[in-house]
Amino acid sequence: MRYGVLRRPRFAFYRMMSSSETKIPVLPLPDPKSDEEITFVRNGGGLFVTLNRPKALNSLTTDMIDRLYANLKKAEDLAGVYHVVVRGAGGKAYCAGGDVKALTLAKQKDGNTQMGQTFFRREYRMNHLIATMQKNYVAVMDGITMGGGVGISLPGRFRIATENTVWAMPETAIGLFPDVGASYFLPRLKGQLGVYLALTGASLKGADVFHAGIATHFVPSHLIPTILDRIQELQPDPGSVNYAIRERHYPEPPSQGFLAMQPVIDQCFSKSSVEAIIDELKSTGTQFGQAVVDKLEQMCPLSLKVAFKAIRAGKHLSLEQCFQMEYRLARHFLDSPDFYEGVRAALIDKDKRPKWQHARVSDVPESLVTSFFGQVDNELLLQPPVPRL
Structure with missing residues (x-):
């Protein structure tokens, strides 16, 4: 299913790179002092997305959701983009969720729920797009991955956990419910694990995120740059991405x-x-x-x-x-x-x-x-x- 772009993004794709050009190393994460909350860099066959709100643990705003949605749509249609890689800046979090604090403050100020309605509608459409993309989607869950952060990782084809991953759906603690596709994905985990995670908001750490079936791979954090450098060279076949990750993947990481x-x-x-x-x-x-x-x-x-x-x-x-x-x-x-x-x-x-x-x-x-x-x-x-x- 196709959806229209929600708003005109304020950024442009970097130039495409021909097969005859020298490989460009994966760029470092953006300066955390930058006012760009989300950045997009075209490198080889990959579109590298960085969530850049480290002080807010890369929690998602409506603007970030709009821009990510628009670029995923564009990447899906570009012949030279084969892979989309999403990671978080700051060293602590992939994405700690949606900015529900902003929704609450808006309700207190305006007395209506319009901002919340817009946020959830656009967030869920983006989550659905990630789940149905034909291009390879790689989520690097190197840090806190909760709530809305689960929505931009779990629906994707490849989900990398590291020793730094802390995964949870803690919505019942704030008077909400596990969303962003959790009602589909959690009941399909082994046994009753999904019900347990949904109700308790319990966190999984490191290798247990892989053993639970939430992550597709477990890779030590220091090897992530090597994998990303490799991905940008690959052709569109999902098997090649899987192989590139598995080269650094620990098939049986010790459970916690x-x-x-x-x-x-x-x-x-x-x-x-x-x-x-x-x-x-x-x-x-x-x-x-x-x-x-x-x-x-x-x-x-x-x-x-x-x-x-x-x-x-x-x-x-x-x-x-x-x-x-x-x-x-x-x-x-x-x-x-x-x-x-x-x-x-x-x-x-x-x-x-x-x-x-x-x-x-x-x-x-x-x-x-x-x-x-x-x-x-x-x-x-x-x-x-x-x-x-």
């Missing part, structure tokens, strides 16, 4: 031990409700089980119930249907006080003491959860429209 908990995760998170999951975790009598219960009790109860329903539904929906469902959910959360309270407590006042609408998961009416999956005005995001649940 997290996945040893897979059996208890499968046992507990296979239950038919969030309440039943919590009861099962308590019944295990394990330190892990109690720690997870304690974590769930800190999350927004409404977010937990909605996230659980979305992940369960997403297992049986197409990618397009999942994005359409997520846009409905996002629109409803933009009207929910829990979202703004969660962002306030986590990112604005930073008191870490959100006052949710409901004290416990059992207090959330099922009718309220169901209403979040209902239609909203001007909702059509992609074709075909999502069926009613």
Whole structure:
């Protein structure tokens, strides 16, 4: 499916390079003091994209989303571009998510959700484009990769984790839900791992991101420049990119031990409700089980119930249907006080003491959860429209 460019970008592609020219080494990351929040460099057969908001852990703004979308569309149509490589500046993060703080401040200032509606609509269209691109898309998750950062990596064909990768979908902690395609991708992970990650916001580190099936490769961070230098020389065949990465890939990197908990995760998170999951975790009598219960009790109860329903539904929906469902959910959360309270407590006042609408998961009416999956005005995001649940 093709979408129109959302706005005219303020940048230009670098000149194309003929096969007779000398190879240009991969350029260094941009100066973190630069006011360019996202940069695009054409090098050989690759388009190298750098997220350049290191002080904000490269979190995505609407402008960054628009510019990335426009350039991905252009790269998809350019004959000489075979690969798109996305990385983050600053040494700490690939991308820590969407700038939900800005959405909250805009709501406080203007009293409406227009900025949020625009942000989520454009973000999900971009995520879908990444998932359906014919060109090779390589996400270098060398650092914090959370929320919106997952949306510009997990849908892509190649996803490189390093020893620095910290991966999470922490939305239930801020009164939101795991989005950017999570309702499609997470239920397709092994066992009940996706449900666990969606509800708890638990982080995976380093090699465990690869072992979980989230990353396609694990490469030591210091070898990333070598891989990127190699990619720009390659032809469009995805097999050649896979081979170039695998030359430096550790096929069996040592796990940090997290996945040893897979059996208890499968046992507990296979239950038919969030309440039943919590009861099962308590019944295990394990330190892990109690720690997870304690974590769930800190999350927004409404977010937990909605996230659980979305992940369960997403297992049986197409990618397009999942994005359409997520846009409905996002629109409803933009009207929910829990979202703004969660962002306030986590990112604005930073008191870490959100006052949710409901004290416990059992207090959330099922009718309220169901209403979040209902239609909203001007909702059509992609074709075909999502069926009613």
